[in-house]
Amino acid sequence: MGWFKRLKEGIQTATKHKKEVPEGLWFKCDECKETSTMKELKECFYMCPKCGFHCRIGSHDYFEILFDNGWSEMFEELQSFDFLGFTDLKQYDQRLQDAYTKSNVSEAITVAQGKLNNKSLVVAAMDFSFIGGSMGSVVGEKIALSIEHCLTKKIPLLIISKSGGARMMESAFSLMQLAKTAALLTKLAKSKIPYLSLLTDPTTGGVTASFAMLGDVNFAEPKALIGFAGPRVIKETIKQDLPEGFQTSEFLLEHGFLDFIVPRDKLKERIDNLLEIF
Amino acid sequence: MVFLEFEKPLESLYEQLDKIKQVGQEGDLDVGPMISELETKIQKKKKEIYGSLTGWQKVQLSRHPERPYTLYYIRHICDLFIELHGDRNFRDDKAIVGGLAKIDGQRLVILGHQKGVNTKMRQYRNFGMANPEGYRKSLRLMKLAEKFGMPVVCLIDTPGAYPGIEAEERGQAEAIARNLFEMAQLETPIICYVIGEGASGGAIGIGVGDAVYMFENTWYSVISPESCSSILWRSWDFKEQAAEALKLTADHMHEFGLVDGIVKEPLGGAHSDREGMAATLKKHIKQMIRELKKIPTDELIENRINKYRHMGKFREIVTSVEE
Ligand SMILES: [Zn+2]
Numbered sequence: 151m152g153w154f155k156r157l158k159e160g161i162q163t164a165t166k167h168k169k170e171v172p173e174g175l176w177f178k179c180d181e182c183k184e185t186s187t188m189k190e191l192k193e194c195f196y197m198c199p200k201c202g203f204h205c206r207i208g209s210h211d212y213f214e215i216l217f218d219n220g221w222s223e224m225f226e227e228l229q230s231f232d233f234l235g236f237t238d239l240k241q242y243d244q245r246l247q248d249a250y251t252k253s254n255v256s257e258a259i260t261v262a263q264g265k266l267n268n269k270s271l272v273v274a275a276m277d278f279s280f281i282g283g284s285m286g287s288v289v290g291e292k293i294a295l296s297i298e299h300c301l302t303k304k305i306p307l308l309i310i311s312k313s314g315g316a317r318m319m320e321s322a323f324s325l326m327q328l329a330k331t332a333a334l335l336t337k338l339a340k341s342k343i344p345y346l347s348l349l350t351d352p353t354t355g356g357v358t359a360s361f362a363m364l365g366d367v368n369f370a371e372p373k374a375l376i377g378f379a380g381p382r383v384i385k386e387t388i389k390q391d392l393p394e395g396f397q398t399s400e401f402l403l404e405h406g407f408l409d410f411i412v413p414r415d416k417l418k419e420r421i422d423n424l425l426e427i428f
Numbered sequence: 429m430v431f432l433e434f435e436k437p438l439e440s441l442y443e444q445l446d447k448i449k450q451v452g453q454e455g456d457l458d459v460g461p462m463i464s465e466l467e468t469k470i471q472k473k474k475k476e477i478y479g480s481l482t483g484w485q486k487v488q489l490s491r492h493p494e495r496p497y498t499l500y501y502i503r504h505i506c507d508l509f510i511e512l513h514g515d516r517n518f519r520d521d522k523a524i525v526g527g528l529a530k531i532d533g534q535r536l537v538i539l540g541h542q543k544g545v546n547t548k549m550r551q552y553r554n555f556g557m558a559n560p561e562g563y564r565k566s567l568r569l570m571k572l573a574e575k576f577g578m579p580v581v582c583l584i585d586t587p588g589a590y591p592g593i594e595a596e597e598r599g600q601a602e603a604i605a606r607n608l609f610e611m612a613q614l615e616t617p618i619i620c621y622v623i624g625e626g627a628s629g630g631a632i633g634i635g636v637g638d639a640v641y642m643f644e645n646t647w648y649s650v651i652s653p654e655s656c657s658s659i660l661w662r663s664w665d666f667k668e669q670a671a672e673a674l675k676l677t678a679d680h681m682h683e684f685g686l687v688d689g690i691v692k693e694p695l696g697g698a699h700s701d702r703e704g705m706a707a708t709l710k711k712h713i714k715q716m717i718r719e720l721k722k723i724p725t726d727e728l729i730e731n732r733i734n735k736y737r738h739m740g741k742f743r744e745i746v747t748s749v750e751e
Contacts, residue, residue: 233741236673238660287740294737316628316650318660321674322686325628325650326739329636332608333736340613356650358601359629364609378601378629379591383655387591397596407599 179203195414204371204414206351208253209260209275212310216273216418221264224272225295226256230288234321242319245281253279258313259289261296263305267422272300275310278352283313285357286320290327293361297334306344306425311362314380315355328360335364344428346421349376349399349408367409367424370399371417376408432488434477441470474695481645483671486678487653489645490624494699496706497556498525498540498583501623504706505713506531506538512572514565518598521562523554523590524634526569528578531710534717537573539566539634540583540623556625557590560603563633567607570614579617579717582634587652589630604633611636612736613729617720619713621691622646622678623698638723638732639716642678643705644693648686649676686739 177191178184181203191198195215196205213221232242240248250256258280263272274296276283293309300307316324338345347365349358351374358378362368370376377397385392395401402408412420431439445466452459481489489495502509502525511527513520526539541558544550566582573580589600611618611634618637626635626648642648651659653671658664681687691712694701720728 227744227746229743229745231741231743234673234675238656238666238670238673239662288742291740291742318651318656318674320741321650321676322648322681322684323740325632325648326686326736328605328629328632329608329612330736330739332605333612333636333733336609336613336733339609356629359604359633360608361605363599363602363605377596378589378604379596384591384593384596388593392593396593401597405597405599407602 195417197414202372202413204351204373206278206312208277208279209255209262209310212275213260213262213264213273215414216266216271216308216421217262217264218267219265221262221273224261224263224299225292226260228288228291229256230286230320232319234319234323236319236321238319245319249280253277255280257288257292258283258285258317259292261292263299266418266425269422269425270303270305271308271421271425272296272305273308273310276312276357278312278314281317282315283311283357284315284317284324285313285327286317286324287327289317290324290330293327293331294334297331297338300343301337301341304341304343306346306428307338308346308348308421309361309365310348310350311353311357312350313353313355313357313362315357325356328356331361332364335361339366344425346424348417349402350374352376354378354380363407366428368407369410369412369420370402370408372399372411372413374399376402430493432485432492434481434485434488437473438470438477441466441473445470471695478695478697482668483647483674483677484653484668486645487625487647487667487671487676489697490647492697492699495624496698496702497545497585498542498623500702501540501583501706501709502529502538504703505710507533509538512565512569515561515568517564518561521559521565522552523556523558523586524562524566526566528572531713534714535576535578536581536713536717537569537578538581538583539569541586541630541634543585543624554590556586557588558586558630558633559590559592559595560598560600563589563600563603563607566634567610570611570616570618574614574616577616579619579720580614580637581713582618582620582637584620584622584626584631584635584648585624586627586630587625588627589633601629604629607633608636612733615725615729617717617723617728618732619716619720621709621712622648622687623709625652627652636732636736638720638728638735639689640687641689641691641712642681642687643691643698644678645697646678647671647676648678648681649674 179198182201184200186199236242261274349370506529508530525542541556543556544553620637620640622642653667656670657666698705
């Protein structure tokens, strides 16, 4: 099938990495409302220095936290486009343009290879700032390529999920990415290459219902929203309020769908320990 | 007969036909010519209406209250069917049915979403919205098929996996993800048909196959037109537009290469000739099994994974760093 269109249509300059956390001198925590300096926040791995609340961060922040020094990004050349001519209140192309400007990443997932305490690792990390971290064709393809790369090089794979689900503007193409990523993961499993799945706030919909739940080890950051259906949809369906703590990392751990919860300042060490054993 | 909004022109024609038939029964008047004239008219009108259905109209047809569901097909296709219940873990999900079957001597496992045929049964079947145990029951049956070398047939007809508190507690996402993973490498042929609604994860959760077909008047999408309207248009009123934008019809899906083909329905939809539709499906299943059985298992799985591997559309741009 000729889906892979090679369109050399323009030059894109390398994007400067912008943090999801606003720049500035001061940080006011959404959770405890306390104020800290940005420097303190950054030193605490973007966890509130006062209460430990995990701020949403982007792919590059995770790379910085996890990799020893430097990393090389992969598959940056892949770009989404509006092949269905999808227009709701906005054209999909316009949404993409807005996302490029607003988020400064080129897709909802960025893949990088580097060393974590001297161990090779491929990390595919999602960015919520890019159309809600939604999974369309490019996200699926980048995951597929990451898996194939890990297969060839025999390197473990870590996927950091952060997504509202499948990207509606690519309709069934997005839906098929669930099957595509899951199918490719079977190859990784057969080759006995470890696949670690980290779920962060929020991970819902088609991402949870595919690769995010299929890790050899599934783990999450504290208090992340994780689920299949979004809380609003559930509330509308059952016409009741949702219980306290519903669909949090802690809730999933309790119900047996996570192996453990790990705070961000212990993340690198924990992954290192896992890689030590696998 | 139930007529949908766009079928109203047919309703009056059928009413006329009934009246003439009555007149014919009551008197000696020869109504034969009038009947055949009306029947020609109806046929012409049907071709006109069903030949140019919009996306939303097909969505409505896929939900037609008289449309046959999974158990209807199973009963009309299989010489033998033993329903198997339960996921061996929590309970039996009534929104997905399945079991061991025989079609003209061919053993197989057949399963699918089941909607209720009346108000009471619709609730009993949870409107065809499965909980995690439904997907886990399906997987159990598929593994049984694999073990005993039987092909699997999945009939898809769901408005979505059930969004409820307990569904989340029991891991709706994990159940669907697990099925996608296991179905990708199941060592036996899998044949899937969208027989009605193909909504999102709830559909694909039993929808990974070597041959995936859609009935002519069905839809398959990442989200229902109503939910899409509510999220992207921030109102429930744009379902028609959403249905068009999502390009969710069998024609679109086949054109995109996301399904392998389309199964023709009788003029007027599957419900207008239920037995005919079942016969068509039976023939199709037999043909698919015949073809897929010839392929060695390794090759079958490799082809299956490759098929999904190539789904997706994107551009490749040349990146140059300008500092
Ligand atoms: Zn705080």
